[in-house]
Each structure stands twice: as C-alpha cells, then as structure tokens.
Amino acid sequence: MTLAYDGTAFAGFQVQPRQRTVQGVLEKAVNQMNKGSNYVHVFGSGRTDAGVHALGQVIHFDLVNDIPDQGIVNGLNSLLPLDIEIKTAEHVSSEFHAQFTAHGKRYVYRVSHTKAINPFKRFYTGHYKYPLEIDLIKIALQDVVGTHDFSSFVAAGSQTKSHIRTIYSAEVKEVPQENEIIFEFYGSGFLYNQVRIMVAALLEIGSRRRPVHDFLRLYQVKDRNQCRVTAPASGLYLKEVVYQPDKLVNND
Amino acid sequence: MTLAYDGTAFAGFQVQPRQRTVQGVLEKAVNQMNKGSNYVHVFGSGRTDAGVHALGQVIHFDLVNDIPDQGIVNGLNSLLPLDIEIKTAEHVSSEFHAQFTAHGKRYVYRVSHTKAINPFKRFYTGHYKYPLEIDLIKIALQDVVGTHDFSSFVAAGSQTKSHIRTIYSAEVKEVPQENEIIFEFYGSGFLYNQVRIMVAALLEIGSRRRPVHDFLRLYQVKDRNQCRVTAPASGLYLKEVVYQPDKLVNND
Known part of the structure; x- marks a missing residue:
C-alpha cells in the first residue's frame, strides 16, 4: 500500500x-x-x-x-x-516485504528561503534566512552522489553497523515564486537523520560557512562533531520507495 | 500594519x-x-x-x-x-482606521478537488469530491458581480442591518497541477460567512445540483434556508484590504 x-x-x-x-x-x-x-x-x-x-x-x-x-x-x-x-493498494507475492525488499528511496527536502518564517510553511519546510549561492550547492552535490561512508552524517542512536550507502542522484532546484529551494536525494537507503544533516551542511556551503568540497573531507574524518546541525524535520518528505532494481539508475 | x-x-x-x-x-x-x-x-x-x-x-x-x-x-x-x-508597517495619519476607512476587501477561497482529502491541505483548502463544470461556475459568477441584496448568503449572527453589498469582481481559476480550483472575490465588504456560503452555492451550480442562474432568484427570495451549506473555514483567505478609493475598480 x-x-x-x-x-x-x-x-x-x-x-x-x-x-x-x-x-x-x-x-x-x-x-x-x-x-x-x-x-x-x-x-x-x-x-x-x-x-x-x-x-x-x-x-x-x-x-x-x-x-x-x-x-x-x-x-x-x-x-x-x-x-x-x-x-x-495492490496484492503482492508472499516474498514482498516493505522494508527488506526495497531497493531505493527518494527523499525531498524543502527549504523556505526568506527572512521571516512564512506562517503557512512552518510545519512543511525547513527555513534558512542567510543569502545562498545555489551554484556552490550544485557543485557540492556532485560530491554527494556515489558510494561513501556517511559516518559524519549519522545521528547518535543509529543502530546500523555499516555507514556506507550509495546515493544515485542528488539535486537542488530553486522555486523563486515560492521562495523555496528544494533538494531531492535518491539512494539505496539512508542513515538516521542523514538527509537532514546533509541538507544543513549543504546550506552552510551555499552561504560560504563551509568549504565547497567539504563533503570529501567529511567522508574521511567520519566525525559527526564536524557536522553538528540537523535541518528540522518539517522540511523532509519520503517521496518514493523503489522496489524494481531496474528503476535504480537514470530514474529522472 | x-x-x-x-x-x-x-x-x-x-x-x-x-x-x-x-x-x-x-x-x-x-x-x-x-x-x-x-x-x-x-x-x-x-x-x-x-x-x-x-x-x-x-x-x-x-x-x-x-x-x-x-x-x-x-x-x-x-x-x-x-x-x-x-x-x-507604516506610520499613518490619525484619521486612518483599519476598519472604518477601508474601501474594499479581497478574499480568496481554495477548493481541493479530489476524491480523498489531501493530508497536507486539510487545514488550507475546502474540499469538493464531485465532478465540476467550471464553465457553469464562470457563468454564475457574472451574476455575483454588482450591487445585490445578499440576505440569502448571510449566516445567523450577523449584526449588520443592511445586507446590500457591492462585488467588483468575482473570478474562478483551475490549477490542475494542484487539483485545486481557486475563487477570488473583490468587494466593498462582505457579510458574516458570505464568501463561504456563496462558494458552497457556486460548487452546487458547477456540479448541476443548482440552476446556473440561481443567484438571481436568491437575491429576490432573501432566504438563507435556500442556501444552507457553508464551505469550510479552512479554504478562506483574507488576501487584501484596500484603502485607496481609486484602486476599487479595474484592479485586476
């Protein structure tokens, strides 16, 4: 379902x-x-x-x-x-399991990019008030795609042993008429709070608070203390769960 | 402010x-x-x-x-x-009064036009599940524009004596990508629940539950019992209050 x-x-x-x-x-x-x-x-x-x-x-x-x-x-x-x-809803074979037969997940993160918080978006977006250079974020997103150790981007409380995950695509777009920037991540699976921690780091890159290729360093240091901010839950949407292996690449 | x-x-x-x-x-x-x-x-x-x-x-x-x-x-x-x-915010002269010097008001009413209620819109739109012929609503909206006695469209509890109001413009548009239809009413002032009662009647016209020119009859009968439904509060937005008399006509 x-x-x-x-x-x-x-x-x-x-x-x-x-x-x-x-x-x-x-x-x-x-x-x-x-x-x-x-x-x-x-x-x-x-x-x-x-x-x-x-x-x-x-x-x-x-x-x-x-x-x-x-x-x-x-x-x-x-x-x-x-x-x-x-x-x-659809009938599935007895082998189907919503969690264990999933091949990929697609998450969207919406950021309201305004000075004051829009009352209608407080539960439905994150919020960032500083100027952003979207091109810096796009460069950084190229470092996100691929198979990496995301230990710097996992919240305490994660129960998984391996922090290695594969991200198939990572994109950002501006929606000027809504004053929003929207991230979309498509990957094999995501660690606890991973998308929200990555988004917070990407916004820091976009406002020159963090070097543009800092993700490459963060993959090496494997240290959550280098990435302390978690973007708020309100901006995060689980958009799609993919069960067909052939849908995993070039989906967009 | x-x-x-x-x-x-x-x-x-x-x-x-x-x-x-x-x-x-x-x-x-x-x-x-x-x-x-x-x-x-x-x-x-x-x-x-x-x-x-x-x-x-x-x-x-x-x-x-x-x-x-x-x-x-x-x-x-x-x-x-x-x-x-x-x-x-702006400083105004001592003659300004937010209510008594207002010349017009613009209201928007958003209707989510889907079978099931969209969880993200339950507090931000009304909802109508029946098929609608938008052209019928557009014809009926021509009867809304003008100076009329809106006694059939006022909720009990209204404290105003006169139910005569002037509506300068009344429009509807479809936003197919959002599955919404959006009404906009611009007038000298509105009675208690007037917009919500008019929207409910217009949706009945759009689904052929009410004759297309029924507003002309309703202006004559001055009877709220002929118009019992009130569209939900969640779809209604006070969009603008106008204080310049010269903005009142041909504003769109």
Missing part, C-alpha cells in the same frame, strides 16, 4: 506506547477493517521521525480475508484520520 | 475570554514591545472566523513611543508565535 501523511501531529512512524504514531493509527484502522480474531501487524519501508512527512511511504500487511485493492483504499480512507491518505 | 496568519490554531481574530485569538496574541506582543504604562489596543480591518487565514489582514494601533517602521516589523516578529507574520 502506498500512502501519504502529514507528519506534524505524529510522534514518528514507529509504534510507541502512549504516543500517536503512523504505524499505530494504521494498525488500528486495518484491524477495524479486517474484523478478524487475529491481530494484523503493519510493516513499513522504514521509520520516519516525528514531524517528517511522506508522499509515498509503502507498507505491507497480511489479511486472511481477501478484499479487493480499491475496497482496501476506500475502506481505510474512511476509517483513517485526515492526516493520513491511502493512495494505492 | 499588514500581516499574514495561519488561522488553524486561532479561535478567530476577535478577542474572546480564555481563547487564543489573533487580536489577543497581537495585543500581547504590541504591549510587550511598547513597555508603556498605557494598554495599547489593536484594531483590525474586520474579524475572521476560527480557521480562516489571512495573507494581508490590516491592523492599526496608537503608540506613545515612536518606533521606526522596520523596527516594529522586526520587533513584533521576534515576539509573535510562528503562525503570525508581520509583513509591513
């Missing part, structure tokens, strides 16, 4: 006791729909943090009673709160 | 006991900035209801201590919560 959610009012994706989470709200609705004696667990492609949004999160679950795809979409949308929207 | 606000978390503009209102939050900040012994009252161009937004609300107040325009903007933005943004 593919779904969108506004992360503002969720304590992240993963179930936590006494917290409103995406997974918790989904499991409640799926079990209301299923009406079975067995409790249905919902599995996501990965966690998103509190305040992080999704345009195309993917989840899977096993139903004993067969329900047509569109019936699942309509049924769940009528049961779910308005900050989650089921977009599509 | 011109300001924008996200109306979602406010119980409307006007001060009410034990409620978070735009006027209440503004008066608190203005009096923090003023540091005077006299309490400064803030006057708006008019009320907006709970959940209604503003892109260009206008307020005025009297300060004993003179502060430069940009100092007022920066000072208040640093004191105000993130859902209000002061955009501009």
Whole structure:
C-alpha cells in the first residue's frame, strides 16, 4: 500500500506506547477493517521521525480475508484520520516485504528561503534566512552522489553497523515564486537523520560557512562533531520507495 | 500594519475570554514591545472566523513611543508565535482606521478537488469530491458581480442591518497541477460567512445540483434556508484590504 501523511501531529512512524504514531493509527484502522480474531501487524519501508512527512511511504500487511485493492483504499480512507491518505493498494507475492525488499528511496527536502518564517510553511519546510549561492550547492552535490561512508552524517542512536550507502542522484532546484529551494536525494537507503544533516551542511556551503568540497573531507574524518546541525524535520518528505532494481539508475 | 496568519490554531481574530485569538496574541506582543504604562489596543480591518487565514489582514494601533517602521516589523516578529507574520508597517495619519476607512476587501477561497482529502491541505483548502463544470461556475459568477441584496448568503449572527453589498469582481481559476480550483472575490465588504456560503452555492451550480442562474432568484427570495451549506473555514483567505478609493475598480 502506498500512502501519504502529514507528519506534524505524529510522534514518528514507529509504534510507541502512549504516543500517536503512523504505524499505530494504521494498525488500528486495518484491524477495524479486517474484523478478524487475529491481530494484523503493519510493516513499513522504514521509520520516519516525528514531524517528517511522506508522499509515498509503502507498507505491507497480511489479511486472511481477501478484499479487493480499491475496497482496501476506500475502506481505510474512511476509517483513517485526515492526516493520513491511502493512495494505492495492490496484492503482492508472499516474498514482498516493505522494508527488506526495497531497493531505493527518494527523499525531498524543502527549504523556505526568506527572512521571516512564512506562517503557512512552518510545519512543511525547513527555513534558512542567510543569502545562498545555489551554484556552490550544485557543485557540492556532485560530491554527494556515489558510494561513501556517511559516518559524519549519522545521528547518535543509529543502530546500523555499516555507514556506507550509495546515493544515485542528488539535486537542488530553486522555486523563486515560492521562495523555496528544494533538494531531492535518491539512494539505496539512508542513515538516521542523514538527509537532514546533509541538507544543513549543504546550506552552510551555499552561504560560504563551509568549504565547497567539504563533503570529501567529511567522508574521511567520519566525525559527526564536524557536522553538528540537523535541518528540522518539517522540511523532509519520503517521496518514493523503489522496489524494481531496474528503476535504480537514470530514474529522472 | 499588514500581516499574514495561519488561522488553524486561532479561535478567530476577535478577542474572546480564555481563547487564543489573533487580536489577543497581537495585543500581547504590541504591549510587550511598547513597555508603556498605557494598554495599547489593536484594531483590525474586520474579524475572521476560527480557521480562516489571512495573507494581508490590516491592523492599526496608537503608540506613545515612536518606533521606526522596520523596527516594529522586526520587533513584533521576534515576539509573535510562528503562525503570525508581520509583513509591513507604516506610520499613518490619525484619521486612518483599519476598519472604518477601508474601501474594499479581497478574499480568496481554495477548493481541493479530489476524491480523498489531501493530508497536507486539510487545514488550507475546502474540499469538493464531485465532478465540476467550471464553465457553469464562470457563468454564475457574472451574476455575483454588482450591487445585490445578499440576505440569502448571510449566516445567523450577523449584526449588520443592511445586507446590500457591492462585488467588483468575482473570478474562478483551475490549477490542475494542484487539483485545486481557486475563487477570488473583490468587494466593498462582505457579510458574516458570505464568501463561504456563496462558494458552497457556486460548487452546487458547477456540479448541476443548482440552476446556473440561481443567484438571481436568491437575491429576490432573501432566504438563507435556500442556501444552507457553508464551505469550510479552512479554504478562506483574507488576501487584501484596500484603502485607496481609486484602486476599487479595474484592479485586476
């Protein structure tokens, strides 16, 4: 199932006791729909943090009673709160797993580039008030693409052993009529807070607070203390989870 | 002073006991900035209801201590919560009054035209799921322009005696990439809930639930019971308050 959610009012994706989470709200609705004696667990492609949004999160679950795809979409949308929207559902083989069979993920990060914070964007963008040279960021993004050790860009609390990941594409565009700059990263997978830490470093490069090729040094030093800022959760969107290996390269 | 606000978390503009209102939050900040012994009252161009937004609300107040325009903007933005943004400030003559010297107001109403509600737009648009013929709405909007008795379009609780108002322009446009249709109304002033009731009726016309020239009949019958639906507050934006009489016609 593919779904969108506004992360503002969720304590992240993963179930936590006494917290409103995406997974918790989904499991409640799926079990209301299923009406079975067995409790249905919902599995996501990965966690998103509190305040992080999704345009195309993917989840899977096993139903004993067969329900047509569109019936699942309509049924769940009528049961779910308005900050989650089921977009599509499809039956998959028993080998499919939302997390373990995913080949790539695409994240978007929106930055509102204005002096004062726009009241309508405070939950939906990050914010940067200093002048930016977008061409410097574009040069730095060439250093992001490829297979690198991202240890300088992982938050404490990460439970993965290897910090080596592959980024297939990394782009930035300006949307002047919205006073926004928008990053898009497409990669094999991302470490805890990796996109938000990279975006903060890229904005420092764009405002000449950090050397343009500093990522090359950061890959070597493997030290989070060299990259202390994390861009806010509000700007981050999980846009797409890719399951076809042949979609991994030259997707854009 | 011109300001924008996200109306979602406010119980409307006007001060009410034990409620978070735009006027209440503004008066608190203005009096923090003023540091005077006299309490400064803030006057708006008019009320907006709970959940209604503003892109260009206008307020005025009297300060004993003179502060430069940009100092007022920066000072208040640093004191105000993130859902209000002061955009501009200027010194005005003592004859100026945000409400009583206003000549016109411009309102926008955004409708999300999709089957399911988009989670990111639930607080920022109205929603209409039925097919719409935009050309029917455009024909009906020609009946809206002009001076009419809008008694069929005023909510109970209105305190004004006359329900006659003049609308200078009334337009609708489609934004297909956003799945939105956007109304814009420019007039001498609007009755309580008038825009929201008119939008609901116009959507009924666009989906052939109401005859295309029904507004002409509604002006005659002066009966709110013929127009029971009020489009939700979330789609309504006070875009501009106009104080120059020569801006009133052919503004677009």
